[in-house]
Amino acid sequence: MSCILLCVDILFVCDETYDIADLYDRIVTNSPTSTIPGEKPIIQRIEVPLTFDAEFFQKLQDEVEILESLQVGEQKALVGEISALSNDMTALAKPSRFRKTDLYRWRELFEIYLQAMVFFSTHELDHGSRNSGSAAKQLQWFQSEIMRRGIISSFKLPASRQAFERFVNINITLLRNLKFQEINQTAISKILKKFDKRTHLGAQSKFPKLIGSAITMSEDMAKAVCSQLSQELIKKVPQLDDYMCPICFTIAWRPVRMACKHILCISCAVTLQRKRQRFCPLCRGDVILKADADNIDSEVENFIEKYFPKEAREKRIAVETERGKEQFGESYKHPSEQRCVVM
Ligand SMILES: [Zn+2]
Ligand SMILES: [Zn+2]
Incomplete structure (x- = not known):
């Protein structure tokens, strides 16, 4: 066998x-x-x-x-x-x-x-x-x-x-x-x-x-x-995490795309430029002072306005309020906060 x-x-x-x-x-x-x-x-x-x-x-x-x-x-x-x-x-x-x-x-x-x-x-x-x-x-x-x-x-x-x-x-x-x-x-x-x-x-x-x-x-x-x-x-x-500014961790409203391809929100980009900081906080590329209005990524900007309308509005009001306070003092109030009083 x-x-x-x-x-x-x-x-x-x-x-x-x-x-x-x-x-x-x-x-x-x-x-x-x-x-x-x-x-x-x-x-x-x-x-x-x-x-x-x-x-x-x-x-x-x-x-x-x-x-x-x-x-x-x-x-x-x-x-x-x-x-x-x-x-x-x-x-x-x-x-x-x-x-x-x-x-x-x-x-x-x-x-x-x-x-x-x-x-x-x-x-x-x-x-x-x-x-x-x-x-x-x-x-x-x-x-x-x-x-x-x-x-x-x-x-x-x-x-x-x-x-x-x-x-x-x-x-x-x-x-x-x-x-x-x-x-x-x-x-x-x-x-x-x-x-x-x-x-x-x-x-x-x-x-x-x-x-x-x-x-x-x-x-x-x-x-x-x-x-x-x-x-x-x-x-x-789309998730918010993918469209956040890496500096302030809020939505990258008015996204500025640096020459290194990294995106910052306009508020953070301006702050860095005012401090005369030259280097990208993510890759250390010498790009910050070279950025101007042409660096706004309009495609991403439109996408953010479309998919994150609430966050974009809140960020816009926050940025405009900050600028208003710089220009007109601490008592400045954004138009969205002011109430119309009918006499
Ligand atoms: Zn930012
Ligand atoms: Zn970079």
């Missing part, structure tokens, strides 16, 4: 446990093992009929393929859903002076979502991918924070509520996949461990790739989906 040294790869898919585990139990129960306490284990060679083994590997191969295609299918569905939601987001968060828009509410919502770092953390203590347990906690925090701030009830467009539900569902689906892969990974390593304990064949060290494959698969999926979420969906709603 032909014989083969046995290797075991076993996967559990969803909540169905395949009979490979039974197969494995039958194999290891029938195999001879050293049982004398204190004695070094005798290395055993397990012989199984080739037909039996081939059947085993075929089943195993099938399960791996099912798992992979399941993953591919799930990822494809998620990618499609994110694209569809991104298209809808264009209308929901469209900047408009005259029509109803949820631009500010979506911005706040995505800002909280980015803060939550549901699937990946950039904190020093827990840097990297999260496991399903901590991802679930972060997602819960995100949802409770949204509720606490009353963002959903303040949506002006009914379609925004539906879009929010879809956004949460995308996250839940990704979380479910992460959990599913973790269960597979635990199952694989437990089975290989049990197998090694009984046979001393070192299957765990021979198949680290197999144990790691479930982790890699879920990490790859989480990375791909999260990057699409931020690149395609969240980018539809």
Whole structure:
């Protein structure tokens, strides 16, 4: 009879446990093992009929393929859903002076979502991918924070509520996949461990790739989906952080683009010039005194006025108030603060 040294790869898919585990139990129960306490284990060679083994590997191969295609299918569905939601987001968060828009509410919502770092953390203590347990906690925090701030009830467009539900569902689906892969990974390593304990064949060290494959698969999926979420969906709603002046940390109203390409708000650029400071605070390039009115980046200026109208207005009033005080003294009041009194 032909014989083969046995290797075991076993996967559990969803909540169905395949009979490979039974197969494995039958194999290891029938195999001879050293049982004398204190004695070094005798290395055993397990012989199984080739037909039996081939059947085993075929089943195993099938399960791996099912798992992979399941993953591919799930990822494809998620990618499609994110694209569809991104298209809808264009209308929901469209900047408009005259029509109803949820631009500010979506911005706040995505800002909280980015803060939550549901699937990946950039904190020093827990840097990297999260496991399903901590991802679930972060997602819960995100949802409770949204509720606490009353963002959903303040949506002006009914379609925004539906879009929010879809956004949460995308996250839940990704979380479910992460959990599913973790269960597979635990199952694989437990089975290989049990197998090694009984046979001393070192299957765990021979198949680290197999144990790691479930982790890699879920990490790859989480990375791909999260990057699409931020690149395609969240980018539809520009965040304030990306348009802040690096000196005063408020919006770069009237943005001055230096020759080094860095942008400062006009107020900070003028302050530096008055102090005769020559060097860019970010790159130390000798650019500040060379800047003039031509350095105003009108494209970014229009973008800021369009997407951040409230912040731009507040900054304009603050800058104009400062100039007014310089010209007319501390008692100067900006026209927006003065009340008309009808006699
Ligand atoms: Zn500034
Ligand atoms: Zn610079």
